[in-house]
Amino acid sequence: MERIVPALLVVVGAPAAAAAYIAAAEAMLARAPSSRQRAIRPWLWAAPALAFIAVFLVYPALSTIALSFRDAAGHRWVGLANYVFAFRSPELLGALWNNVLWLAIFTAATVGLGLLIAILADRVRYGAACLAVVFLPMALSFTAAGVTWKFVYEFRPAGAPQIGLLNAAARAAIPGFLPRAWLIAPPLNTLLLIAVGVWIWTGFCAAVLFAALRSVPAELTDAARVDGAGEARLLGQVVLPTIAPTIAVVATTMAITSLKVFDVVYVTTNGNFGTDVVANRMYKEMFTFQHFGRAGALAVLLLLAAGPVMAATVRRLRAEEALR
């Protein structure tokens, strides 16, 4: 208990400290000539965030890049050997392919279903409750999510009582259905793992998109209705274009999530039976095999994906700025 009081103090103190920082920064700026002020101010406002990001993300990313050219223990320079190893290993190629599946299907499904749920929820009185239901999996830890889905995918031989919902449901629905061990048969197993990921993340997409839908100005939709637009045209020609930027934000976040996917695979199959992904291989190389060089090379493959994300974001910001 004696630690809780200081912790609560910090909860109050942290915002106060942050406020004090910016106040002190502005007080300092007030003494500078106004031309200087304009140049320095943005950096002072962004400084705390940039500093944390530099220490906790940029510095480790740079050291990872450096490690990727070194040997297992991170001592000797080995050039591109880790990358060559990565691309020669059939397992990695399999993992890369699975990441492509995750990127395509997970992103499309979370954004698509999220949008569908948001559109439907926008039309009913209990919409918020539906969003809460879809959002619920976000509140589960990954271990809990793993246990949850064990009760869906679990397999018992024919004749024994099934404890997995999927086999039980299939047996009830299809006469003569023989129970299947879902998670050992590729490529279906990867799709079933993606389904778990979609179950977890759709809530995030639905919540963000729902809010965007609610923010579409009534004048826009009313004007379209006056012009005699039907519901479908209204959606396609007015609503969706208006929330397009939000869809882009959500899609970007989901695409990055799919590239980094690790937990779902780790707690269900650990990459066995052809379900491996790059982040799980990286984890194994680093913590099981203790090969920091190879782990680094795999991490760099993921970092490379950040390039297109950055380019797209800059482009979008410029376009948005031009409209403002």
Add this chain to the structure above:
Amino acid sequence: MTPPARPRGIAGRRRLARALRAAPVHALLWALCTVWLLPVVGLLTSSLRPARDVSASGWWTVLAHPAFTLANYREVLAADNMGQSFWNSVAIALPSVAIPLLIAGYAGYAFAWMEFPGRHTVFAATVALLVVPLQTTFIPVLRLLAALGLTGTFAGVWMAHTGYGLPLATYLLRNAAAALPRDLIDAAAIDGASPLATFFRLVLPLSGPALASLAIFQFLWVWNDLLVALIYLGGQPAVAPMTVTISNLVNSLGGGWHLLTAAAFVSMALPLAVFFGLQRYVVRGILAGALKG
């Protein structure tokens, strides 16, 4: 049908037609919600069944043969250090949410409304850093914290969660700020408001809902985190969060995994309370954040 009833009949038929048109919407929504809820219902039901039944028959069979017990919950709640670790989790989570949100707010304001060379690039780089796998940061960051003597302290783990949470927080809060009409910001400047006043009196209050929604995402992430805490803080009873206590319920061979069902709901109790408490803000909040994408 008597004549006076006719108008009502027409209205009724219209209502019926509208209801029929809306029927697919309701059906689809109910179907989706059922699909989403079913696995959780399975988890909840299993958490209320004796351990032996859980691996002997499907959870839905309790509908026919109800046999419930609170034994799993009793065992989870009685777990060694559960009370202390609950408070540890609170102590870890609250600053780990408050700190990144505030400083992301400043950065978001700067990126949205201050002109400076390279701001799009710096902002885009911040967003792109979402891609860094956390596992690669453990060793370099731990070395740093060890050098500063911050390992095993709450302060160290607050800082780590702040760093990890900032890209998303900055992304969403910049959008919340950018969503404000230019006229509003310009008017404030013309009235002679300082950037400080503009931020605290205008941008922050108008981003309030966005802050609240972001707070929930960040809170859930920190609340459910196990690995970051084990690496920087360690699993000693005095500092370990609830996730550590829960993972200690299961033995090295996986025995006792059925307790994770009840543990999931024990661990979700606070986040759910917070979520439903702030739900109004979540919905409104993301509105502000997402307005301009």
Add this chain to the structure above:
Amino acid sequence: MSTGRTALAAVTASILLLAAGAPAGPRAAGGTVSVLAVWGGSELDSFRAMVKPFEQRTGITVQYEGTRDLGAVLTSRIQGGHPPDIAALPGPGQIAELARARALVPLAGVVDAKSMAQEYARTWIDLGSVGGTLYSVFIKTALKGLVWYDPAALRAAGYRVPATWDALLALTRRIAAGGTRPWCIGLESGAASGWPATDWIEVLLLRAAGPAVYERWYLHKIPWTDPAIRTAWERFGTIATNPAYVYGGTQAVLATNFAEAPFPMLAVPPRCYLHLQATFIEDFLRKQYPAARPGADLDFFPVPAIDPHFAGAVEVAGDLVGMFRDTPASRALMRYLVTAEAQAIWVRRGGALSPNRKVRLADYPDPLSRRAAGILVAAPVARFDASDMMPQAMQSAFYKAALEYVRNPGRVGDLLAGLEQTARDTYR
């Protein structure tokens, strides 16, 4: 802005105060020792019971940190310069590397070598040593390669415990002909899926080719493509990949969790009669079937010798701990953990065998664990679980290949060639 600055000062002060007052690392508290290990649930209760007398006697507090992700947490904590005082090790295969990196503290002056030599079989001391220097000690062990069965059910069906491998195969055929699947096998085990299959292959190699070949195999002094190794895989395959011999067929073998795999054996009527697993499976079976009486409804026999020369060679596994920080408290705890007094506490609570010979057989809580301990003490030759002796990348590839073999037994040649390739890359 003066209020702002006052606030800043106040808050900075409170944060500094808090950072200082927040719990420090395990060393600062003095009189404490941190232990990082994989034990949870009943194991953790047993460990706590084990160290309780130590805490009472010395006033030192043992701070336990549990994780089932030992590899990630231990690696990061060591590399990051923040190791625990004492930690469990993933396996004997990792000691050499940790010793070379100077992460492990040599135990020469810590534990009493003379009493260790008296109380521990040479095998256990050698397994914890690198180049003659002791770096880690076993605090509990398990006996592997046991065939579990239900004596009552077996008798009722008119079968008898086989004395030779051929008799075991004959029994397998007879049971199958009678319409029941003879074996229950389950290889799923989360992140370590496949290990029960490697246990099969290991014990079959040990029984057929003997301890010398076994040892040369895990040291990679003979190739994976060696006929002796291939034969061991195929002997395992004879049973595990024959749908008439395993309950539920190949799918069930691959998808069933190892801990739940033997449950159908004690069902009424039994769905299978035999199950190969280490001593620790008893705990799972008795939790699921509390009415089963050890000895009457549940018993085991060691996998019979394939070559009679190697009868009595046993396969073992165990939990090792090493010291990562040399403090008086951690030295005291290491000294305590190797004693018969400490280990007898865990033994009495069930689920563990002790490597310490001074723990009396009477301390074991039931006839099965007592018999297992007797076999362990009397064994002329004991060899450690080979996959635990391999580099971790090799072990992981072995697990994976064993799963793949069950799915596709025709690929055994390819799989062994692939493992040989991995071995060349891994043994450095």
